[in-house]
Amino acid sequence: MASNHKLVCARAARQQFRGAFQQAVRDYRLAKLSASTLKGLDAFLPDGLSFLPLSYLYDGEVARFAWEGAVTKENRDACDRQTNFRVMARTRPLQEQEVDSKLYESLSSEGGNHSIIVHDGRVHRDGRTIYTNHSRFCLDRVFPQDASNPQVFEEAAEPLLNFALQGGRSTLIFFGQTGTGKTYTARGVLDDVTKKVFLQTAEVEMCCYEMAGTRGGREAFFDLLADRAQVKCLTGEDGNVHVRGARRVKCQNAGELHQAIEAAFSWRSSECTERNEASSRSHCILELHLACEDENGLLRVVDLAGSERNFETQMHSKSMAERGGLINYSLLMLKECARVMHNQVKGAREKEIHVPFRSSRLTHLLRSSFTDKYHMTTVVATLSPSPTDVEHSLNTLQHVGMMRSARAWEMQDTEAMAAMEDAISEAKTAKGFDAVQGRGRALHSKLQDARKGQLDLHAFQMKTQVGGSIIKKYEGESAKLETFIDARWHRELKVKVQEDLWVLRDADMEATQVLSDWRKEQWTASKAHDLHRWDAQTLQSFLKSLDLPGEVRIPSTMTGSQLRRLGPRGLAALCGDVATAQVLQAALLGERQADQVATAAHRSQNARMTALGNHKVHAAVDEAVFEEAPF
Numbered sequence: 058m059a060s061n062h063k064l065v066c067a068r069a070a071r072q073q074f075r076g077a078f079q080q081a082v083r084d085y086r087l088a089k090l091s092a093s094t095l096k097g098l099d100a101f102l103p104d105g106l107s108f109l110p111l112s113y114l115y116d117g118e119v120a121r122f123a124w125e126g127a128v129t130k131e132n133r134d135a136c137d138r139q140t141n142f143r144v145m146a147r148t149r150p151l152q153e154q155e156v157d158s159k160l161y162e163s164l165s166s167e168g169g170n171h172s173i174i175v176h177d178g179r180v181h182r183d184g185r186t187i188y189t190n191h192s193r194f195c196l197d198r199v200f201p202q203d204a205s206n207p208q209v210f211e212e213a214a215e216p217l218l219n220f221a222l223q224g225g226r227s228t229l230i231f232f233g234q235t236g237t238g239k240t241y242t243a244r245g246v247l248d249d250v251t252k253k254v255f256l257q258t259a260e261v262e263m264c265c266y267e268m269a270g271t272r273g274g275r276e277a278f279f280d281l282l283a284d285r286a287q288v289k290c291l292t293g294e295d296g297n298v299h300v301r302g303a304r305r306v307k308c309q310n311a312g313e314l315h316q317a318i319e320a321a322f323s324w325r326s327s328e329c330t331e332r333n334e335a336s337s338r339s340h341c342i343l344e345l346h347l348a349c350e351d352e353n354g355l356l357r358v359v360d361l362a363g364s365e366r367n368f369e370t371q372m373h374s375k376s377m378a379e380r381g382g383l384i385n386y387s388l389l390m391l392k393e394c395a396r397v398m399h400n401q402v403k404g405a406r407e408k409e410i411h412v413p414f415r416s417s418r419l420t421h422l423l424r425s426s427f428t429d430k431y432h433m434t435t436v437v438a439t440l441s442p443s444p445t446d447v448e449h450s451l452n453t454l455q456h457v458g459m460m461r462s463a464r465a466w467e468m469q470d471t472e473a474m475a476a477m478e479d480a481i482s483e484a485k486t487a488k489g490f491d492a493v494q495g496r497g498r499a500l501h502s503k504l505q506d507a508r509k510g511q512l513d514l515h516a517f518q519m520k521t522q523v524g525g526s527i528i529k530k531y532e533g534e535s536a537k538l539e540t541f542i543d544a545r546w547h548r549e550l551k552v553k554v555q556e557d558l559w560v561l562r563d564a565d566m567e568a569t570q571v572l573s574d575w576r577k578e579q580w581t582a583s584k585a586h587d588l589h590r591w592d593a594q595t596l597q598s599f600l601k602s603l604d605l606p607g608e609v610r611i612p613s614t615m616t617g618s619q620l621r622r623l624g625p626r627g628l629a630a631l632c633g634d635v636a637t638a639q640v641l642q643a644a645l646l647g648e649r650q651a652d653q654v655a656t657a658a659h660r661s662q663n664a665r666m667t668a669l670g671n672h673k674v675h676a677a678v679d680e681a682v683f684e685e686a687p688f
């Protein structure tokens with residue numbers, strides 16, 4: 058092969074020796090073609106005989122690799138894979154300047170478009186030999202270069218849209234190197250979503266925000282529909298992380314939605330870089346809340362900023378470099394989460410490893426997309442076919458591969474799909490105090506924050522009001538570890554308190570908001586049976602709900618307290634006959650009793666919550682529960 062002992066950079070080598078590398082790619086593709094033909098004869102010939110011609114014709118390694126790739130188990134598995142988490146890849150065509158530089162294509166797809174091969178041209182350590190590594194990645198779908206945006210929509214986004222239209226939560230994530238077509242694909246897909254969504258729903262609420270850096274160099278979310286006002290990322294009552302305070306635009310037809318999307322993208326931070334004339338400098342998250350029968354469905358489209366390497370950021374200004382640093386950090390954390398989840402599945406599943414979702418706001422927000430089996434997620438990895446970008450392509454594919462394998466357990470989890478329907482309907486019907494269970498995480502954080510000064514306490518376990526339990530441990534060097542186990546979801550959250558201060562501050566805000574919302578709900582519930590607080594409308598609907606035997610002449614402007622002041626005689630005077638008066642009296646008495654019960658329950662729950670907040674566990678827990686709790 059060609060030699061040049063001065064040359065050690067693979068990127069430069071791929072350009073300089075493109076003829077040799079191109080030949081290697083051609084050889085591989087031919088070997089692949091021959092392997093597919095010979096595989097057909099495999100059934101008629103003795104074992105191993107069909108492989109022989111291939112091994113004579115091509116280099117040993119290449120022949121073996123092409124043979125394995127012809128019909129591998131992974132490819133078959135990829136075709137049959139039925140999970141809520143899918144990973145796809147889209148390669149953009151070579152750009153004009155790349156064609157001008159006579160660059161060849163370093164990616165090929167095979168296995169019925171379920172796997173992608175990266176042809177990685179390299180220089181040997183001796184600086185004289187060049188060789189090509191072929192790496193195969195099996196995915197759920199590989200889009201050919203000539204695939205159009207509607208095709209991507211049909212396979213990647215339409216199932217997510219349909220799921221959201223049934224009340225589910227779904228996320229489409231675009232992930233990859235800068236300048237590979239994330240925004241191009243996201244915009245194309247959103248155009249198709251805009252056209253299709255109104256065929257099945259009458260109203261869509263849209264919000265759009267981006268994650269970028271603040272002046273102080275911290276990650277923050279900015280509302281793209283409200284002049285980039287800063288918004289907060291908090292845990293909601295369903296246990297998922299949401300951005301709070303973002304403006305929601307109601308759209309009733311495709312034109313309005315299209316306009317809102319255009320407006321949001323016009324506010325998105327983008328700059329001209331070496332690799333892309335309009336490179337996104339933030340992670341953009343667009344949410345469509347779809348009106349369904351019982352509960353709103355959610356479709357989230359996440360267009361991540363592109364990953365960059367040092368040689369691509371030489372011309373960046375200081376502020377661009379700072380923002381780039383934050384983007385790279387959040388992407389790094391996303392990859393780290395993928396790596397940890399992958400290791401967890403690959404290694405000992407019985408040993409829970411902490412996945413650092415809270416280390417970046419991006420991963421915090423996307424956590425449920427990766428961990429919740431009832432959340433439908435598709436990750437589209439965008440790739441550049443240029444041989445100068447092979448490192449990027451390998452990196453992207455390795456990480457999306459890890460994300461995919463991290464959810465491999467779902468394939469065995471045959472009940473998952475059936476249980477999904479149940480879970481959705483369960484979530485829809487959950488009411489009152491039950492609904493607080495999903496807020497356990499926030500309550501836990503609040504408690505954790507309130508007690509951070511009490512390191513003298515050794516260890517204890519307690520049942521919480523929300524049906525979970527908290528185990529607190531104090532370990533060496535005063536590092537405090539808390540484990541919250543939510544009884545309903547069986548999730549575990551371990552927080553090393555002294556490590557991340559912003560986690561605590563956020564957790565406190567979350568808990569405060571969640572608890573005040575809950576209190577408000579309790580307050581509204583406690584009012585429901587209180588006649589004093591009924592307005593005229595509530596009184597009229599109460600009367601309508603009663604099956605009164607005769608007529609009652611209560612003026613339409615009369616409120617609950619006015620009715621109460623009438624007394625039994627006044628009430629009887631308004632009723633057409635005695636029987637009607639008696640039924641009405643009995644119904645009002647029933648309401649009064651229900652009011653007394655609700656007020657007593659409200660008072661007790663309030664007192665227990667306060668006691669829990671003040672660390673008076675004994676006062677806060679029901680005696681029966683308290684006895685059961687193992688200390």
Ligand SMILES: Nc1ncnc2c1ncn2[C@@H]1O[C@H](COP(=O)(O)OP(=O)(O)OP(=O)(O)O)[C@@H](O)[C@H]1O
Nearest residue numbers: 149150235236237238239240241333336337362363
């Ligand atoms: N599949 C495709 N077909 C044709 N052109 C494409 C395709 N994908 C991307 N491009 C072109 O490549 C260029 C870069 O695309 P885009 O801005 O979407 O990249 P990006 O991945 O979002 O980059 P960044 O991360 O820097 O924002 C654009 O000019 C776009 O038109």
